[in-house]
Amino acid sequence: MRALVCKQYGPPDTLRIEAYPDPVAGPGQILVQVVAAGINFPDLLAIAGKYQVKTPTPFVPGNEAAGTVLSIGPGVRDFSPGDRVIVATRGGAFAERCVAYEKMSMRMPVELDYAQAAGFSVTYGTSYHALVQRASVQAGETLLVLGAAGGVGIAAVQIGKALGARVIAAASSAAKLEFARAAGADALIDYSTASLRDSVKEICGGDGVDVVYDPVGGELAEQAYRALNWHGRYLVVGFASGDIPAFAANIALLKEASIVGVWWGTWAEKNPGLQARNMQKLAELLAAGKLVPQTSESYALEDFRAAFAAIAGRRALGKVILQMMPLAASSSV
Numbered sequence: 001m002r003a004l005v006c007k008q009y010g011p012p013d014t015l016r017i018e019a020y021p022d023p024v025a026g027p028g029q030i031l032v033q034v035v036a037a038g039i040n041f042p043d044l045l046a047i048a049g050k051y052q053v054k055t056p057t058p059f060v061p062g063n064e065a066a067g068t069v070l071s072i073g074p075g076v077r078d079f080s081p082g083d084r085v086i087v088a089t090r091g092g093a094f095a096e097r098c099v100a101y102e103k104m105s106m107r108m109p110v111e112l113d114y115a116q117a118a119g120f121s122v123t124y125g126t127s128y129h130a131l132v133q134r135a136s137v138q139a140g141e142t143l144l145v146l147g148a149a150g151g152v153g154i155a156a157v158q159i160g161k162a163l164g165a166r167v168i169a170a171a172s173s174a175a176k177l178e179f180a181r182a183a184g185a186d187a188l189i190d191y192s193t194a195s196l197r198d199s200v201k202e203i204c205g206g207d208g209v210d211v212v213y214d215p216v217g218g219e220l221a222e223q224a225y226r227a228l229n230w231h232g233r234y235l236v237v238g239f240a241s242g243d244i245p246a247f248a249a250n251i252a253l254l255k256e257a258s259i260v261g262v263w264w265g266t267w268a269e270k271n272p273g274l275q276a277r278n279m280q281k282l283a284e285l286l287a288a289g290k291l292v293p294q295t296s297e298s299y300a301l302e303d304f305r306a307a308f309a310a311i312a313g314r315r316a317l318g319k320v321i322l323q324m325m326p327l328a329a330s331s332s333v
């Protein structure tokens, strides 16, 4: 099969499209004909050799895809060849075929096309787990989302609204904030021009926020942390800025606040039952029209450099996907 291969750690233009051995579905796994795969910020880290878990080279990156089931491994009960599926993988998705565990896969909801489905699993899976299991967001609470127009960010905006929270979207440009507003955000902060902490106070009438969702880190983190309310929860989701923040413990004491880590992929593997339930809830929210996955850029595999540049260049609105086959041809798959 054709695949995008990382032979040595480095920037995306060191990747190569090459022939690669076909994967085989092992116990509990399904083999999928990939129509499209979602690019996530962690893919940049993985190919640079900077992700939390380092994959030995050579490897095929990519952690999520949408396509059809080609075959099933021993013990698989819920899927059959021909089913349209969304899968989360540990690598391997930027290829014509990939394998995924049944427990990390779901039937493709009818509301989604392949472009939306390819980018659904990681972003919505992460943000739902973060807001529901890790922060227990309640209706009426205020949620501040940093990097709100990015992949996980825009999913957090939509899920926060669906949970009944008041959502403040924060991002680095007017265009990104308009994107977040269209996805349901109640209030907006452009942190490239305004102080995050002062803006929160202004929006909240002197109060702070109950939950911060932070996939960015860096200098924004300190301001957002200090903007927490009594019993506030600070969700540590990622460090797209490249800087891992440090938090002053006295603020946690003074507000009985919590700093809460989020690592969805590992949590999902350790808790397959809860993960399946989360995906079911997400499917229900999709069917109710409360979530509308946003894929703004879609590239053929050959154009992978441009696709990665959208993420690395901080330009992406919602998701960027790679097509393993022309999407126009996918209706027959």
Ligand SMILES: NC(=O)c1ccc[n+]([C@@H]2O[C@H](COP(=O)([O-])OP(=O)(O)OC[C@H]3O[C@@H](n4cnc5c(N)ncnc54)[C@H](OP(=O)(O)O)[C@@H]3O)[C@@H](O)[C@H]2O)c1
Pocket (backbone or CB within 6 Å): 039, 040, 041, 042, 122, 123, 126, 147, 148, 149, 150, 151, 152, 153, 170, 171, 172, 173, 176, 215, 216, 236, 237, 238, 239, 240, 241, 242, 262, 263, 264, 265, 311, 312, 313, 314, 316, 318
């Ligand atoms: N914990 C988990 O389970 C989990 C799961 C998935 C992803 N993540 C993490 O979440 C973060 C976001 O992932 P994503 O796939 O949603 O990425 P993304 O779509 O690229 O969004 C990242 C956002 O971060 C902001 N940003 C600030 N400085 C940046 C920089 N130097 N380069 C790029 N973006 C920058 C940008 O928003 P502004 O321009 O508005 O600032 C951008 O929209 C990553 O750190 C990723 O590793 C964590």
